[in-house]
Amino acid sequence: xxxxxxxxxxxxxxxxxxxxxxxxxxxxxxxxxxxxxxxxxxxxxxxxxxxxxxxxxxxxxxxxxxxxxxxxxxxxxxxxxxxxxxxxxxxxxxxxxxxxxxxxxxxxxxxxxxxxxxxxxxxxxxxxxxxxxxxxxxxxxxxxxxxxxxxxxxxxxxxxxxxxxxxxxxxxxxxxxxxxxxxxxxxxxxxxxxxxxxxxxxxxxxxxxxxxxxxxxxxxxxxxxxxxxxxxxxxxxxxxxxxxxxxxxxxxxxxxxxxxxxxxxxxxxxxxxxxxxxxxxxxxxxxxxxxxxxxxxxxxxxxxxxxxxxxxxxxxxxxxxxxxxxxxxxxxxxxxxxxxxxxxxxxxxxxxxxxxxxxxxxxxxxxxxxxxxxxxxxxxxxxxxxxxxxxxxxxxxxxxxxxxxxxxxxxxxxxxxxxxxxxxxxxxxxxxxxxxxxxxxxxxxxxxxxxxxxxxxxxxxxxxxxxxxxxxxxxxxxxxxxxxxxxxxxxxxxxxxxxxxxxxxxxxxxxxxxxxxxxxxxxxxxxxx
Numbered sequence: 001x002x003x004x005x006x007x008x009x010x011x012x013x014x015x016x017x018x019x020x021x022x023x024x025x026x027x028x029x030x031x032x033x034x035x036x037x038x039x040x041x042x043x044x045x046x047x048x049x050x051x052x053x054x055x056x057x058x059x060x061x062x063x064x065x066x067x068x069x070x071x072x073x074x075x076x077x078x079x080x081x082x083x084x085x086x087x088x089x090x091x092x093x094x095x096x097x098x099x100x101x102x103x104x105x106x107x108x109x110x111x112x113x114x115x116x117x118x119x120x121x122x123x124x125x126x127x128x129x130x131x132x133x134x135x136x137x138x139x140x141x142x143x144x145x146x147x148x149x150x151x152x153x154x155x156x157x158x159x160x161x162x163x164x165x166x167x168x169x170x171x172x173x174x175x176x177x178x179x180x181x182x183x184x185x186x187x188x189x190x191x192x193x194x195x196x197x198x199x200x201x202x203x204x205x206x207x208x209x210x211x212x213x214x215x216x217x218x219x220x221x222x223x224x225x226x227x228x229x230x231x232x233x234x235x236x237x238x239x240x241x242x243x244x245x246x247x248x249x250x251x252x253x254x255x256x257x258x259x260x261x262x263x264x265x266x267x268x269x270x271x272x273x274x275x276x277x278x279x280x281x282x283x284x285x286x287x288x289x290x291x292x293x294x295x296x297x298x299x300x301x302x303x304x305x306x307x308x309x310x311x312x313x314x315x316x317x318x319x320x321x322x323x324x325x326x327x328x329x330x331x332x333x334x335x336x337x338x339x340x341x342x343x344x345x346x347x348x349x350x351x352x353x354x355x356x357x358x359x360x361x362x363x364x365x366x367x368x369x370x371x372x373x374x375x376x377x378x379x380x381x382x383x384x385x386x387x388x389x390x391x392x393x394x395x396x397x398x399x400x401x402x403x404x405x406x407x408x409x410x411x412x413x414x415x416x417x418x419x420x421x422x423x424x425x426x427x428x429x430x431x432x433x434x435x436x437x438x439x440x441x442x443x444x445x446x447x448x449x450x451x452x453x454x455x456x457x458x459x460x461x462x463x464x465x466x467x468x469x470x471x472x473x474x475x476x477x478x479x480x481x482x483x484x485x486x487x488x489x490x491x492x493x494x495x496x497x498x499x500x501x502x503x504x505x506x507x508x509x510x511x512x513x514x515x516x517x518x519x520x521x522x523x524x525x526x527x528x529x
Contacts, residue, residue: 002023002024003066003067003068003069004065004066004067004348004349005021005023005026006024006025006026006040006345006348007021007025007026007027007039007040007041008021008026008039008040009040009065009344011054011055011060011062011344012040012043012051012053012054012055012344013038013043013055014038014039014040014042014043014051015038015039016028016039017032017035017037017039018030026039026040027039027041049254049275050273052343052344052345053236053275053341053342053343053344054340054341054342054344057130057235057236057273057340057341058129058130058131058134058236058340059130059131060131060340061131061338061339061340061407061408061411061412062338062339062340062341062342062344062347063336063337063338063339063347063383063408064228064335064336064337064338064344064347064348065336065348066336066348066349068336068353068355069505070355070356070503070505070506070509071353071354071355071383072354072355072389072392072393072396074355074501074502074503074505074506075392075396075499075500075501075502075506075510075512076499076500076502076515077388077391077392077395077482077485077486077498077499078486078497078498078499078500078518079485079486080485080486080487082487083487084097084098084487084489085487085488085489085490085493086104086488086489086490086492086493087102087489098484098487098489099484100480100481100483100484100485101480102484102489103479103480103483103484103488103489103490104489104490104491105118105119105120105476105479105480105483105491106118106119106491107119107120107402107403107491107492108402109328109329109377109379109402109403110302110328110329110377111302111326111327111328111376111377113218113301113302113328115149115192115193115219115302115328116190116191116192117147117148117149117191117192117403118146118147118148118191118192118472118476119146119147119148119472119475119476119479120390120394120402120403120404120479120491121148121384121390121403121404121405121406121410121472121475122143122148122149122150122151122192122379122403122405122406123139123143123148123149123150123151123405123406123407123410123411124151124153124381124405124406124407124408124410124411125151125152125153125154125197125221125223125226125306126139126150126151126152126153126411127152127153127154127155127156127197127233128153128154128155128156128158128159128233128235129153129235129339129340129341130235130340131340131411132153132340133176135411135414135415135418135464136179136180136183137183137462137464137465138414138415138417138418138462138463138464138465138467138468139410139411139414139464139465139468140180140183140184140187140194140465141183141184141186141187141461141462141464141465142410142413142414142417142464142465142466142467142468142469142472143184143192143410143468144184144185144186144187144188144189144192144465145187145189145450145461145465145469146192146468146469146472147189147191147192148191148192148472149192149193149194149195150184150192150193150194150195151194151195151197151221151306151405152177152180152181152194152195152196152197153197153233154197154198154199154201154202154223154233154278155199155201155202155233155235155278156174156176156177156180156196156207157171157174157176157177157202157205157207157210158201158202158205158246158249158250158251159176159235159246159276160174160175160176160177161176161242162174162175162176163176163249165205169204169205170205170206170209170210171205171206171207171209171210174210177196177207177210177211178214178215180194181194181196181211181215181217182215185215187461187465193218193219194217195217195218195219195220195221195302195304196208196211196217196219196220196221197220197221197222197223197306198220198221198222198223199223199232199233199278199279199281200232200278200279200280200281201249201250201251201278201279203291204250205249205250208220208295208298208300209298212298212299212300217300218300218301218302219300219301219302219303219304219328220295220300220302220303220304221303221304221305221306222288222291222292222303222304222305222306223281223305223306224281224283224305224306224307224308224310224314224318225281225306225307225308225309225310225333226306226308226309226333226337226339226381227308227309227333227334227335227336227337227351227354227381227382227383228333228335228336228337228338228339228342228346228347229308229337229339229342229343229346229347229350230308230309230310230346230350230351231277231278231280231343231346232252232277232278232279232280232281233277233278234275234276234277234278234341234342235275235276235340235341236273236274236275236276236341237273237274237276238272238273238274240257240263240266240274242274243257243274243276244257244258246276251276251277251278252276252277252278252279253274253275253276253277254274254275254277255271255274257274283314283317285317285321288321288325289321289324289325292325292327302328302329303325303327303328304327304328304329304330304331305318305322305327305329305330305331306330306331306333307330307331307332307333308333308351309333309334309335309337309350309351309352309353309354309357309382310351310352311352312352312360312364315332315352315357315360315361315364316364318330318332319361319364319365319368319375319376320368320373322376323368323373323374323375323376324373326374326376327376328376328377329376329377329378329379329402330376330377330378330379331378331379331380331381331405332357332358332361332378332379332380332381333354333381333382333405334351334352334353334354334355334356334357334358334380334381334382334383335347335350335351335352335353335354335357335382336348336351336353336382336383337351337382337383337407338383338407338408339407353382354380354381354382354383354384355506355509355510356509357380357382358380358393358396358397358401358510359396359509359510359511361378361380361397361400362396362397362400362511363511365378365397365400375400377400377402378397378400378401378402379401379402379403379404379405380393380397380401380404380405381404381405381406381407384404384405384406384409385406385408385409386409386475386478387475387476387478387479387482388478388482389404390404390406390475390479391479391482391483391486391494392499394491394494395494395495395496395498395499396496396499396510396512398494398495398496399492399495402491410468410471413464413467413468413470413471414464414465414467414468415464415467416464416467417444417462417463417464417465417466417467417468417470418462418463418464418467420433420440420443420463420467421440421462421463421464424438424439424440424463440463440466444463444466444467444470445470446466446469446470446473447466450466450469486498496511496512499512500512500513500514500515500518501513501514501515502515
């Protein structure tokens with residue numbers, strides 16, 4: 001069985017002429033001389049490197065669709081008819097107290113100075129992509145009013161058109177970074193936080209110094225990588241001047257805008273856009289620990305790490321180095337990943353899938369704990385969109401996993417709300433929305449709740465933010481129901497015993513008991529009494 005159909009996908013705007021396709025290559029069984037397209041090979045024959053990326057850039061988010069042999073659907077959540085773990089002290093469990101609205105979905109992360117969130121999810125890193133920039137107000141306000149952490153991703157200062165640098169090449173002024181931080185802070189109410197992520201270029205530009213000196217941020221995040229790709233982050237730019245500017249700032253820009261032939265091809269229209277890439281990092285224990293100490297001396301209260309779907313070696317390094325450095329959170333991002341512009345073949349074909357990666361992370365964390373190390377709080381990322389998946393990830397990684405990082409699933413509600421706002425102004429609501437009403441009060445089930453809380457300030461909350469808040473409320477209720485059914489009334493009481501594996505492969509990989517073996521001994525004892 002082929003786990004992915006290559007050579008044609010909506011993400012790259014390509015398709016096969018024939019319904020019969022060779023599984024391994026994705027080439028039509030009969031490739032006809034004179035075919036007018038439009039498979040990836042056809043398109044790449046004259047557009048070349050452009051076909052590597054999902055598009056159109058800045059208008060879509062793309063998620064890999066490779067169907068891995070085992071994923072979280074191979075687990076089910078255990079339900080019980082007795083018990084109630086995690087009720088408030090002094091509350092006796094009974095049918096009147098153990099009701100799902102009483103479930104506490106709050107979680108926290110941090111080594112000493114904890115950050116509390118109202119639900120155990122937070123945004124993926126929203127960095128220098130066009131999707132993040134033009135939707136930032138919706139994402140940031142939505143995260144703030146929902147009480148969750150917002151991650152401002154890499155390269156935001158580096159691609160800021162209004163960036164001002166000091167004489168030694170450090171950030172002096174970045175209006176775009178200022179906008180991003182201030183937008184979140186305006187509605188922040190003590191739940192969650194905004195943290196800024198740094199890669200190689202960000203470190204060189206002095207982003208850490210800028211955000212703590214100007215904005216007093218408590219947390220900075222170092223980035224080793226992510227699940228969507230094994231190279232640095234990238235965006236596309238559509239002007240030669242912009243490409244030259246980014247190259248001057250130290251980025252890898254392809255094709256090279258300083259070359260005369262490239263400039264001529266751009267003027268003639270053959271080259272229509274440039275790619276800006278970040279550099280690969282090189283991790284060494286000594287330099288990593290020194291960088292952590294440097295950031296602490298700058299005044300950061302918390303330091304977190306984002307790592308990707310690398311080999312078991314890098315995962316072990318992240319956990320071991322993180323434990324020694326007393327990191328506040330390690331986010332482990334598995335394949336296949338979803339993003340704004342990662343190379344499509346890479347999204348599908350590299351790295352350890354999330355399910356397998358979390359299984360390894362749990363095994364390694366257990367080994368460190370048995371050696372006497374305190375394991376940093378962990379978050380899992382890579383393909384989650386619903387509360388059942390989040391429950392499974394927290395349970396499978398218990399007691400180490402405190403939350404799940406969600407990328408596209410938290411971006412989509414922001415874009416939906418933004419578009420509803422646009423359609424309302426145009427008087428062009430689609431039937432999927434208009435059947436619920438023709439005003440924000442009628443359409444958004446949480447609108448009156450938010451108006452009661454914020455009063456006239458509701459006018460300054462964009463509908464994209466209300467979309468995120470509404471989605472988070474659905475998520476919270478669904479999670480409360482699942483937790484109550486498994487008799488967990490706090491996140492911290494969820495354990496691996498609350499899962500069963502539906503296949504023997506899933507049981508072998510995860511260590512979760514196979515469905516026919518889970519609680520079998522306890523059941524047999526009852527039968528033998």
